[in-house]
Amino acid sequence: MSLPQHYDEVPMSWVGDWAGCRACLTPQREAVYDASSERRLSYAQLNERANRLGAFLLGELGMKKGDVICFISRNRLEPLDLYFACGKTGVILAPLSYRLAKPELDDLLQRIRPNALFVEDHFAAKTESLSLPKSVRRTILFGGEDSQYEREVLRTQPGEVNRPLAMNDIFLYLHTGGTTATPKLCLVTHRQMIWNSFDLLATGSAFSGGRELVTFPLFHIGGWNTVTPLFHIGGTVVLMREFDPDLALELIDREKITHFGGVEAMLRFMIASPKFESTTFESVQYINSAGAPCAAEVMRAFWEKGVPLTQCYGLTEAGPSNFIFLPDPASVPPDEVQAHAESIGFPMFHCDARLIARETGLPVKPGEIGELCFRGPHSFEGYLDDPERTAQVVDKEGWVHSGDLACRDEQGFFQIIGRADNLIISGGENISPEEIEQALLKHPAVAQAAVTGVPDARWGQVPLAAVVLQPGAQVSESELKAFCRQQLAKFKVPKYWRFSAALPLTGAGKVDRNALKTLFSER
Numbered sequence: 001m002s003l004p005q006h007y008d009e010v011p012m013s014w015v016g017d018w019a020g021c022r023a024c025l026t027p028q029r030e031a032v033y034d035a036s037s038e039r040r041l042s043y044a045q046l047n048e049r050a051n052r053l054g055a056f057l058l059g060e061l062g063m064k065k066g067d068v069i070c071f072i073s074r075n076r077l078e079p080l081d082l083y084f085a086c087g088k089t090g091v092i093l094a095p096l097s098y099r100l101a102k103p104e105l106d107d108l109l110q111r112i113r114p115n116a117l118f119v120e121d122h123f124a125a126k127t128e129s130l131s132l133p134k135s136v137r138r139t140i141l142f143g144g145e146d147s148q149y150e151r152e153v154l155r156t157q158p159g160e161v162n163r164p165l166a167m168n169d170i171f172l173y174l175h176t177g178g179t180t181a182t183p184k185l186c187l188v189t190h191r192q193m194i195w196n197s198f199d200l201l202a203t204g205s206a207f208s209g210g211r212e213l214v215t216f217p218l219f220h221i222g223g224w225n226t227v228t229p230l231f232h233i234g235g236t237v238v239l240m241r242e243f244d245p246d247l248a249l250e251l252i253d254r255e256k257i258t259h260f261g262g263v264e265a266m267l268r269f270m271i272a273s274p275k276f277e278s279t280t281f282e283s284v285q286y287i288n289s290a291g292a293p294c295a296a297e298v299m300r301a302f303w304e305k306g307v308p309l310t311q312c313y314g315l316t317e318a319g320p321s322n323f324i325f326l327p328d329p330a331s332v333p334p335d336e337v338q339a340h341a342e343s344i345g346f347p348m349f350h351c352d353a354r355l356i357a358r359e360t361g362l363p364v365k366p367g368e369i370g371e372l373c374f375r376g377p378h379s380f381e382g383y384l385d386d387p388e389r390t391a392q393v394v395d396k397e398g399w400v401h402s403g404d405l406a407c408r409d410e411q412g413f414f415q416i417i418g419r420a421d422n423l424i425i426s427g428g429e430n431i432s433p434e435e436i437e438q439a440l441l442k443h444p445a446v447a448q449a450a451v452t453g454v455p456d457a458r459w460g461q462v463p464l465a466a467v468v469l470q471p472g473a474q475v476s477e478s479e480l481k482a483f484c485r486q487q488l489a490k491f492k493v494p495k496y497w498r499f500s501a502a503l504p505l506t507g508a509g510k511v512d513r514n515a516l517k518t519l520f521s522e523r
Contacts, residue, residue: 008191011164015190016087016171018231020162023047025234032237034077035251041077043234049077049154050084054161056153057091061116061137065090065163068112068173072096072105072127072219073120074241078142078149079218080227082118087171087190088162094173094185095219098123104183106131111185111384112173116140121147167191173384174221176316185384186316188221195350195378197229200321202349204328210235211283213251213260215243221320222290226261245269249279256283261312263291264298268447271301272471281307286327288312292510293416293434295441296341308337313344313416317393318374318400322351323414342438343413344406351376354399355406358420364407369417372406373399405432422513424453424461431492433513436463439487443480445473450503451494452513465494466503466516 004010014021022031027044034040041049057063069091073079079095086093094112096105109117113135119127121143132139142149172188212230214237216222230237238255240247243266251257262270267289270276286308289299294311302309308327314320325345327337347353355370356363364370375398382390394400405417418434425431433451440449448468453461469475477497484493504515 008167011166013162013164015165015167015169015194016090017162018087018228019043019047019050019084020088022231022234029234030236031231032077032080032239033255034239035247036076036239036241039077046080046084048158049081050088051158051161052156053081053085053153054088055159056156057085057089057116058161059159060152060156063089063091063115065165066092066170068092068094068114069116069118070094070096070109070112070114071118071120072098072123073118073142074098074122075214075218075223075239076120076143076241077239078118078120080237081153083218083224083227085161087165090163090165090169092170092173094175097175097217097219098126102126102129108175108183108185109133109136118142118149165190167194168381170381172221172224174316184386184389186221187381187384188316189381192378192380193224193228195376196225196319196321197232199348199350199376199378200225200229201232203324204326211238211256211258212236213238213248213255213257214240215248215260215262215266217242221316222261225314225320243269245273246275249273249275252284253280253282258283258285259287260284261288261290264289264294265448267294267298267302267309271298276301279305281305286310288324290314293342293438295438296338297442299341300338303334303338308334310337311342311344313414315374315400315402315404317380318376318402319351319378321348321378322353322374322376323347325413340413343415345414346412347374347414350378353414355408366408366410369405369407371420372402372404372414372416374402375399422452424451424463426453426456426461426463426491427459429491431463433463436465436484436488436492436494439484440465440467440480442487443475443483445469445475446480447471447473448503450511450513450516452516454496454517456495462495463492464496464498464516466498466500466519468500468503 023043028042031043031046032041071082082093110133113133115137117136117139119141121141140148167190169190170187171190174186174188175183214226227237284307289311299309310325310327313323323344325343352375354373358371379400403420405420406414408414418432422433423430436451437449440446447470450466451463454464456462481493504512506512
């Protein structure tokens, strides 16, 4: 008798069976509340749905471990069914963003080669225009009471569909947003999702409160990063179809939400809502801002409500949770939280992090800017069919290179400076567009800002700023230039300005800096 070489390679019945394990322990506890349909399901009910879907995948569709299914949907019960059924059966789940255009979706489908496609009826017309690969055996619509999903899938007899899986088996294909290349498809294992959940819980995050409002879409790893820890501890997930600030504020008080995360734009929409003033937030332990730096003025609106709001940070390839600024009352008083508002805090419990000089690969000193790198048990398995890209991101020692520039102060607090590939090199000086954006957002008339580098005959590149003003606000280009000069070196002040009703975004919802360059060249 001998020990296995590594337990991550040993098939075990509990791996992936989030719904079944939780239903065994707390069957009647509330698992999910879908605000749009006003349906509440227990863990036992959700597990039965997953077993019916699993039986349909294995029996009706003849799927097996390693086959792939895609879905296009807003946040609702059916994507949860898919997540838990795939976890039971070893089928790989590949969510697709409904924000992507036809060429982007066609490209992803051709690379993923799914065996089935599940589509919310809200996107039926969009799906009909797609060029589906020959691998797709069935397209299943869901959404209505008499949908294919209700008639066929949920009327399938539930069977014992759970299969032993190894931690290193692939669970998800998740595409990441980008403006300079084809979206990357990250290979996410069961190990990554399990260890990331461990990290969130071990670090002491507010998931322990147990009632989480899901603001991130379920085609994004942030959505599953929210759902999974809740099932680990037996909490309750509260769903909205899409982010709606008025509904979110209503649910926070009515459903006694204990924690939620959001990007800065979501928080700004909540502040602008007429319901913000009357929302008590009395059940909320704290809020995390994620996805991009959050302005202190936005955070202050929640601090004044008595709600701690701090920043966190993560990377699909290395997390998705890597850093958190935990507002622990015993350790971090409110004035210190506010003093370090721009910080993402510290590495999570099971995450190594370091800052290196991109030119030499050597560690940088406190106060110096370097590339942020991670190493830990919740790193991804590379990009689908793209070993060259994978080798550019993961080195031989297992460090995942984020491409993000950051610095660390003498106390150990980390702060994101910007993307290395966004750097503007003007007259030999390195300029971070994110630094200029954060400066602009401090102006009371500015609601959103995006900066990119454009060609310049004298300096090589100079900054171009696109600005969205607050409703009813007015400000001139010269006023904004003067405001920037008070906060930034002269060479960082944008040379060109564009005022716009909205910023151009990628399919993943990030600022499309290439579109900004195109806007400049067209004018």
